[in-house]
Amino acid sequence: PIGLVDGRLVDLNENVVSMEDRGYQFGDGIYEVTRVYNGRCFALKQHMDRAYRSLRELRIPATYTFDELKSFHELLIKESGITEGAIYMQITRGVAPRAHGFPENVVPRLTMSIRPAAANTALKEGGAKGLFVPDERWLRCDIKSINLLGNILGKQRAKEAGCFEGLQVRGEYVTEGTSSNFFVIKDDVLWTHPAHPVSNLILKGITRTIIIEEILPSLGLTVVEKPFTPAFAKSADEAFISGTNSEIIPIISLDGAPVGSGQVGPITRKIQAAYEAIIDRECGR
Numbered sequence: 435p436i437g438l439v440d441g442r443l444v445d446l447n448e449n450v451v452s453m454e455d456r457g458y459q460f461g462d463g464i465y466e467v468t469r470v471y472n473g474r475c476f477a478l479k480q481h482m483d484r485a486y487r488s489l490r491e492l493r494i495p496a497t498y499t500f501d502e503l504k505s506f507h508e509l510l511i512k513e514s515g516i517t518e519g520a521i522y523m524q525i526t527r528g529v530a531p532r533a534h535g536f537p538e539n540v541v542p543r544l545t546m547s548i549r550p551a552a553a554n555t556a557l558k559e560g561g562a563k564g565l566f567v568p569d570e571r572w573l574r575c576d577i578k579s580i581n582l583l584g585n586i587l588g589k590q591r592a593k594e595a596g597c598f599e600g601l602q603v604r605g606e607y608v609t610e611g612t613s614s615n616f617f618v619i620k621d622d623v624l625w626t627h628p629a630h631p632v633s634n635l636i637l638k639g640i641t642r643t644i645i646i647e648e649i650l651p652s653l654g655l656t657v658v659e660k661p662f663t664p665a666f667a668k669s670a671d672e673a674f675i676s677g678t679n680s681e682i683i684p685i686i687s688l689d690g691a692p693v694g695s696g697q698v699g700p701i702t703r704k705i706q707a708a709y710e711a712i713i714d715r716e717c718g719r
């Protein structure tokens with residue numbers, strides 16, 4: 435297993451992280467996950483732009499240029515020989531004696547790793563079950579922070595109920611999955627929760643943006659970015675989650691009840707095919 439700390443290649447089994455890293459003690463940091471297809475990073479610019487925004491929102495200085503981050507991603511691919519995989523990148527505020535306020539003169543720490551990623555073929559083809567779970571996260575879900583306690587508790591609750599993803603509910607409304615965005619389709623219209631600058635309650639997924647800005651216009655489909663209730667979702671014709679790792683996974687049941695026919699729907703299939711075509715084009719598959 436291969437990793438990178440501030441540009442230096444390391445073995446993942448090496449003890450490279452300080453006990454006083456603020457990421458370790460406070461969850462004071464941000465992350466990104468980028469997929470590698472055919473040995474090339476997919477949507478790297480979008481992921482790095484979002485990382486810079488997350489850093490700005492947390493007032494962590496950006497100490498690497500896009501070209502540097504890009505070269506680190508390429509180095510991990512080259513050194514590992516992995517052509518189908520996922521690269522994890524984390525930047526914390528840095529290492530300093532533990533105190534809540536920002537330390538003076540602290541240097542942010544970059545850690546990265548690459549792992550092979552298998553295609554979710556069975557789930558993409560056959561669909562997955564979703565469970566509504568309480569959204570117990572903080573109010574800045576627009577920041578891709580490494581604090582993921584609410585997300586992991588929601589995911590585990592879904593997993594223990596035999597479901598693939600927890601669809602989080604805050605107050606009356608469905609926000610998003612625990613590691614994905616959530617769309618429902620009713621009467622040929624797509625619905626999804628609004629993202630920043632309209633709402634801080636979900637992560638503005640790169641996959642979500644590709645669907646909304648590239649795929650739906652090309653298919654002549656309309657999206658409504660408005661909050662909706664679990665009852666509305668349960669009455670939908672189709673539903674799916676989107677994410678870098680999940681790609682587009684149909685949700686065929688919610689809380690044990692079938693969505694629409696209980697089969698993967700035709701609009702979800704078209705969106706999946708369009709997403710594959712974009713990966714093919716971008717990564718030369």
Ligand code: PLP
Binds near residue numbers: 614637640641
């Ligand atoms: N929402 C949450 C909470 C996530 O962790 C993720 C990450 O995969 C997403 C949405 C989807 O974002 P993206 O499409 O950028 O991977």
